[in-house]
Amino acid sequence: MAQSTPTSTHRNTARKLNQDYLALHVAKEDLFWTTYMGIEKKPEAFDQAESALKEFISAPERLKGARAALASCPESATPAEREALEGWVSFFEANAIENEEARVMQQTLIEMESALFRKRAQLKFQFKDQAGKTHEGSTNVLSVNVSTSPDEVIRKTSHDALLQLEQWVMANGFLDLVRERNRFARMLGFPNFFAYKLMKNEKLNESQLDAIFLPFEKSTREKCFSEFERIVREKGSEALKPHQMLYSVMGDVQAELNPHFPFSQSIARWGLSFSRLGIRYRQASLTLDLLDRAGKYENGFMHGPQPCYFDEGKWVPARINFTSNATPSQVGSGLTGLLTLFHEGGHAAHFSNILQSAPCFSQEFPPTSMAFAETQSMFCDSLISDADWRKLYAKDRDGAVIPDELLRKGITQGQPLRAYRERSILVVANFEQRLYRCSDSELTLEQVTRLARDCEREVFNLPEGIARPLMAIPHLLSNDGACSYQGYLLANMAVYQTRSHFLKKYGYLTNNEKIGEELAESYWSPGNRISHGESVQRLTGQFLNGDALAVSCNASPGEVWENAQRSIHEALKRPLVGTLDTVDLDAHIRVVHGSELICENTQSFAQMSRDFEKWIEARY
Numbered sequence: 001m002a003q004s005t006p007t008s009t010h011r012n013t014a015r016k017l018n019q020d021y022l023a024l025h026v027a028k029e030d031l032f033w034t035t036y037m038g039i040e041k042k043p044e045a046f047d048q049a050e051s052a053l054k055e056f057i058s059a060p061e062r063l064k065g066a067r068a069a070l071a072s073c074p075e076s077a078t079p080a081e082r083e084a085l086e087g088w089v090s091f092f093e094a095n096a097i098e099n100e101e102a103r104v105m106q107q108t109l110i111e112m113e114s115a116l117f118r119k120r121a122q123l124k125f126q127f128k129d130q131a132g133k134t135h136e137g138s139t140n141v142l143s144v145n146v147s148t149s150p151d152e153v154i155r156k157t158s159h160d161a162l163l164q165l166e167q168w169v170m171a172n173g174f175l176d177l178v179r180e181r182n183r184f185a186r187m188l189g190f191p192n193f194f195a196y197k198l199m200k201n202e203k204l205n206e207s208q209l210d211a212i213f214l215p216f217e218k219s220t221r222e223k224c225f226s227e228f229e230r231i232v233r234e235k236g237s238e239a240l241k242p243h244q245m246l247y248s249v250m251g252d253v254q255a256e257l258n259p260h261f262p263f264s265q266s267i268a269r270w271g272l273s274f275s276r277l278g279i280r281y282r283q284a285s286l287t288l289d290l291l292d293r294a295g296k297y298e299n300g301f302m303h304g305p306q307p308c309y310f311d312e313g314k315w316v317p318a319r320i321n322f323t324s325n326a327t328p329s330q331v332g333s334g335l336t337g338l339l340t341l342f343h344e345g346g347h348a349a350h351f352s353n354i355l356q357s358a359p360c361f362s363q364e365f366p367p368t369s370m371a372f373a374e375t376q377s378m379f380c381d382s383l384i385s386d387a388d389w390r391k392l393y394a395k396d397r398d399g400a401v402i403p404d405e406l407l408r409k410g411i412t413q414g415q416p417l418r419a420y421r422e423r424s425i426l427v428v429a430n431f432e433q434r435l436y437r438c439s440d441s442e443l444t445l446e447q448v449t450r451l452a453r454d455c456e457r458e459v460f461n462l463p464e465g466i467a468r469p470l471m472a473i474p475h476l477l478s479n480d481g482a483c484s485y486q487g488y489l490l491a492n493m494a495v496y497q498t499r500s501h502f503l504k505k506y507g508y509l510t511n512n513e514k515i516g517e518e519l520a521e522s523y524w525s526p527g528n529r530i531s532h533g534e535s536v537q538r539l540t541g542q543f544l545n546g547d548a549l550a551v552s553c554n555a556s557p558g559e560v561w562e563n564a565q566r567s568i569h570e571a572l573k574r575p576l577v578g579t580l581d582t583v584d585l586d587a588h589i590r591v592v593h594g595s596e597l598i599c600e601n602t603q604s605f606a607q608m609s610r611d612f613e614k615w616i617e618a619r620y
Helices: 006-036 043-058 060-071 079-095 100-121 139-148 152-187 193-202 206-235 245-260 263-276 333-352 370-385 387-393 404-435 445-460 486-506 513-524 532-540 547-554 557-573 605-619
Strands: 126-128 134-136 284-291 301-306 309-311 314-316 319-326 587-593 596-600
Touching (some): 006 043, 006 060, 006 079, 043 060, 060 079, 100 152, 126 152, 139 152, 139 245, 152 445, 193 404, 193 486, 206 245, 206 404, 245 333, 263 333, 263 387, 263 605, 284 333, 319 333, 333 370, 370 387, 370 486, 370 513, 370 532, 404 486, 404 547, 404 557, 486 513, 486 532, 486 547, 513 532, 596 605
Parallel strands (some): 284 587
Antiparallel strands (some): 126 134, 309 314, 587 596
């Protein structure tokens, strides 16, 4: 029998890790898709696949093996071979659980979460209209109702349904999950689960997080509170009730914007905009499931069943699924669906362009920073709010360009709530941090409800709560999403640093083909070889901070409109490069609705876009 030489051992170890990990990762992710999309629910098979993957990545012997292979790596090893082993060591350090009791507890947490998810998937939500008629809708429908429905009864009963969901969640296992997650974290030497997840996801402790968040909170507090005081002066205290606030400020402009964001044209706008930004997917296979339906998971996401990497020099493209929950007939849903499409499409671009030598660098879980991943997606979806982007792309079905007065109205009504929207992320992190500091005896339905309302009052100074109650947010339930929401605010801080960098360097963002190139080189290609903070500094030359985001939050509507006019004027002078017929994102794309194939780009991206438009228009 041939014996392994020192020269080949490191290579064999890396090759086996790649193969063994991918077998488990792909199986779990394929079942995740069919389960969460409500296509073919096999909860036992999914639980088994997830448990097998968790067992693999948390096994301490694999960490020891990767370290040994790296330590014995010969001088003849190539940089790529050494980097692959370094990546696996980092991967297992982020995931390995050396405490045997904690490994058993991890399986218990998976089973508890799965049981809660199965019950949650069967839950039906109802709201009423002014005529007293009862309707069913997902939490996404309820949330859109609260912010955009002209019927106050619909807004109120939709918000009531979200409050009822909070109580249901706590009564059906969530508080037990919090207790057991904390017990798990203490087994690993952390004071609580929030501290554990923060270090695991972002390599930050709670003091470091506070050092970033507290200056931002302080600098945006006065702006947020003063805007609410202005609303009371102008519209009365009723306007700040949870079911009234967003509609009283934005409901009418959302209705006016609606014709300029037909969901049927969202695929075309995504492809054309990303193409002109220089974003490509490096031969990835993308599956998009964009429409809301019963039994489908109620939050947009991107998962990659096949991570991209160089397999001993041969490129393995990514296979990626992403989803939104659009209801094209609902006011505001076209814009919301398009935002989700840009967001998840940004994630997909990131995870299609990681140019490393092992799949551990290009999967979306630790040691990949959530904030790092969200920086990519949130940068892309931020472009849709820019006045110059809307002037070029936001057209109605007849091709009429969005008028300046509507753009100005959107800024006039939306800009005063910028601080509120960013603090809406901050409040979730504050709540989870305090929730997981609670003792077991404090984790009662009454006390946790009071804690949620207290956190909302402290961050917003609103006596009756907010439009989206905290425990109606699905991220809090899953193990991956729990205690991770602060990543969105860390990401948006990086987004505005990134935007500021590009604006200073080039003067514009929309249709700037240099942006895709620079994102691919500085942010995407390293994968999780570098941290979130290192990636931001690599591109911008600055440490991660909230200064640029705070400036954006505190700007007056007049200042924003003045900058918008300037950007529109400059954008209209620049020639448009390419048309829908020339779009090629270097990807195989399928658009599905559950098990039904709507369209794909086998002929061309343009034909796929037209097929999608016809399909939507025929049904909504």
